[in-house]
Amino acid sequence: MSSHARSVKHGSFVIERLFNHDPGALFHAWTDPKAKARWFNGPADKWTEEVREMDVRVGGRDRLIGKFVDGSESRFEAQYFDVVPERRLVYTYDMYWQGKKISVSLASIEFVAQGKGSTKLVVTEQHAFLDGYEDGGSRERGTLGLIDNLGIALGGGDTRIPRK
Amino acid sequence: LDHDQLSSTFAALADPTRRAILSRLATGEASVTELAEPFDMSLPAVTKHLKVLQRAGLVIQGREAQWRPCRLLAKPMRDAAEWMEPYRRHWEQRLDRLEDYLHETTTKGARRPRKGRGK
Numbered sequence: 680m681s682s683h684a685r686s687v688k689h690g691s692f693v694i695e696r697l698f699n700h701d702p703g704a705l706f707h708a709w710t711d712p713k714a715k716a717r718w719f720n721g722p723a724d725k726w727t728e729e730v731r732e733m734d735v736r737v738g739g740r741d742r743l744i745g746k747f748v749d750g751s752e753s754r755f756e757a758q759y760f761d762v763v764p765e766r767r768l769v770y771t772y773d774m775y776w777q778g779k780k781i782s783v784s785l786a787s788i789e790f791v792a793q794g795k796g797s798t799k800l801v802v803t804e805q806h807a808f809l810d811g812y813e814d815g816g817s818r819e820r821g822t823l824g825l826i827d828n829l830g831i832a833l834g835g836g837d838t839r840i841p842r843k
Numbered sequence: 844l845d846h847d848q849l850s851s852t853f854a855a856l857a858d859p860t861r862r863a864i865l866s867r868l869a870t871g872e873a874s875v876t877e878l879a880e881p882f883d884m885s886l887p888a889v890t891k892h893l894k895v896l897q898r899a900g901l902v903i904q905g906r907e908a909q910w911r912p913c914r915l916l917a918k919p920m921r922d923a924a925e926w927m928e929p930y931r932r933h934w935e936q937r938l939d940r941l942e943d944y945l946h947e948t949t950t951k952g953a954r955r956p957r958k959g960r961g962k
Contacts, residue, residue: 692931696938700945708941714948718940784930802934 683811690813691805702765702790702798709768709788710735721745721753737762741770751777757786766790781812848900852923855899860884861892865915868902872912875904 698705708714712733720728720743729752730744741757754775761769768788774781784806791799855861864878879889893913896902900919905912925931 690928690930692925692928694931694934694938696942698942698945700949704945704949705941708945714944718944719937720940722936782930800938802938804930804934806930 686809686811688808688811688813689806690808691803693804694802696800696802697793698798698800699796700798701796702792705790705798705800706765710762719743721747726753735759735762735768741772754778776812779812780809782806782808848919849923849926851899852901852919855895855901856923858892858895860889861896864889864892864896865901865920868913868915872905872914874910874912878913 708718710733712731715733716728716731720726725748726745728743728745730742732740732742734740737759739759741755741759743755745753747753752775755772756775757770757772759768759770761767767790768786770786772784772786774784784804787801787803789799789801789803791801793799856865860882863881867873867878867881875886875890875893878893879886882889893902893904897904901916903914903916905914
């Protein structure tokens with residue numbers, strides 16, 4: 680780790696996905712605590728929720744703490760900077776793994792109505808990975824390890840690969 | 844992102860000769876002879892590696908009679924690189940769950956049939 684101490688690595692990406700639901704349904708899934716708890720979480724088979732707090736308004740904060748099966752703790756702390764119902768959410772979030780801050784991100788979620796009750800969701804993430812945790816802690820955690828997945832992609836045929 | 848495409852991309856990358864060929868092609872088109880030059884192997888052996896890269900969709904060979912240059916196709920490589928980026932992958936998985944959740948909550952209504960996400 681010493682060569683990574685105090686390092687910052689930047690990255691960004693955009694994910695677009697089309698949903699057969701109107702912006703209202705999608706926005707509800709993002710902003711209603713019960714609805715969001717149904718999908719915004721860690722992998723069901725290896726992560727358990729411990730704390731979940733939500734306050735969707737400008738200046739409001741989200742907190743999501745959970746434990747992986749190996750006992751390691753993940754912590755997500757977000758603050759909303761822009762909330763436009765059925766249109767846009769902009770928030771920053773810090774990710775902690777085992778109490779160490781591993782990344783700071785800016786996430787912009789756009790809900791673009793496509794007509795006929797469908798919505799294009801555009802997720803833009805810009806992040807700074809701290810102290811060499813550019814894999815989001817996966818390497819140390821092991822349970823979601825890149826190497827595992829790479830092995831699977833090379834021919835293991837494990838069911839953990841997302842169905843896509 | 845197509846998982847099978849990822850498998851063939853990573854399988855194609857799992858060989859130093861093929862990676863060297865890709866590195867060379869990243870600097871521009873090249874004929875098979877040019878590609879074979881730095882390697883201590885026969886032309887047919889190099890051609891075999893090229894076939895693997897072509898089947899994986901990473902390289903395309905031109906049709907011009909003599910020259911027939913090989914060219915790099917960027918998209919599968921970019922997809923593979925993106926797949927390796929964990930935060931993107933986390934997001935993709937999360938959005939899969941969002942999709943599932945939305946389908947579950949609206950199945951009683953007369954919603955249009957669920958759209959497949961590839962295979």
